[in-house]
């Protein structure tokens with residue numbers, strides 16, 4: 001098969017994160033690195049408190065609010081420490097010491113969230129898909145919700161297992177949702193959530209910066225004793241500049257947000273992401289069992305499509321040969337093996353077509 005190279009020599013990148021960034025964004029950033037806006041220095045070399053950088057921060061927030069239709073009574077924070085730190089901060093900020101907090105476990109990242117919060121709250125499993133190998137979302141009527149929970153934590157999209165919640169949650173308590181691998185992949189109703197967090201490195205931009213969208217009234221909660229650095233209110237009061245922020249990452253994130261708006265926003269991406277994921281699942285299901293994805297249809301992720309070949313040896317050959325054809329980042333997570341194709345917003349449609357062509361050819365050669 002031909003190498004799937006773009007004019008700039010870039011391959012098709014299916015990495016789960018850090019992941020592919022839009023080419024126009026990279027070109028803009030490349031240019032900004034030497035001499036940004038004629039100031040004679042790059043965006044990475046100036047003070048975060050300079051007027052030029054403050055404008056970047058203001059625009060990024062405005063674009064995020066516009067893109068996701070974030071209501072005014074929700075605050076937006078840009079933080080460091082990844083999604084993993086948020087899994088600690090939600091417990092510290094939204095619950096009192098030892099208070100009950102409910103966790104729905106639909107994959108690896110839900111388990112991680114519970115583990116990170118467990119030292120601070122009485123973290124309870126509402127329901128878990130683990131016994132079935134994380135291939136479904138436990139039916140809503142089986143969830144054992146606590147009457148006294150501070151919040152319910154869910155993972156909107158399980159990046160490793162390819163399980164998407166894809167259902168109304170219908171709970172009384174605030175929902176804390178890890179949207180790391182699905183933010184901006186489709187329209188959502190922010191009001192359905194108390195707090196949304198997402199590491200940027202999948203669908204929003206580079207690693208090193210994390211977006212938090214939180215209902216302002218939740219920030220009035222006492223939470224647990226904590227240092228300002230661990231306190232959402234302190235970050236909000238200082239416009240997410242309590243200490244030196246990752247300025248270049250913030251800038252790149254801003255470029256990605258503006259690019260997504262130009263491309264038609266989350267409605268356009270939602271339709272496109274659904275169509276191409278369906279196409280790939282259809283190819284997997286139509287392969288006569290050569291390629292397998294075990295997630296029940298209603299909860300199949302549109303962002304991360306894991307699949308398996310008949311043997312681990314074939315999985316390895318598939319990854320190596322795909323790589324040689326310019327289809328990179330397809331190796332499944334070490335926990336589950338197999339293949340994983342991540343189809344984030346910045347991945348061009350031609351990449352999915354190239355992957356499907358490669359799958360067909362590989363099957364013909366090895367079935």
Ligand code: PMP
Nearest residue numbers: 082083084109159178180181199
């Ligand atoms: N949650 C989800 C859904 C993820 O996919 C990841 C990273 N792959 C994390 C949390 C952890 O993110 P980070 O490495 O930014 O802490």
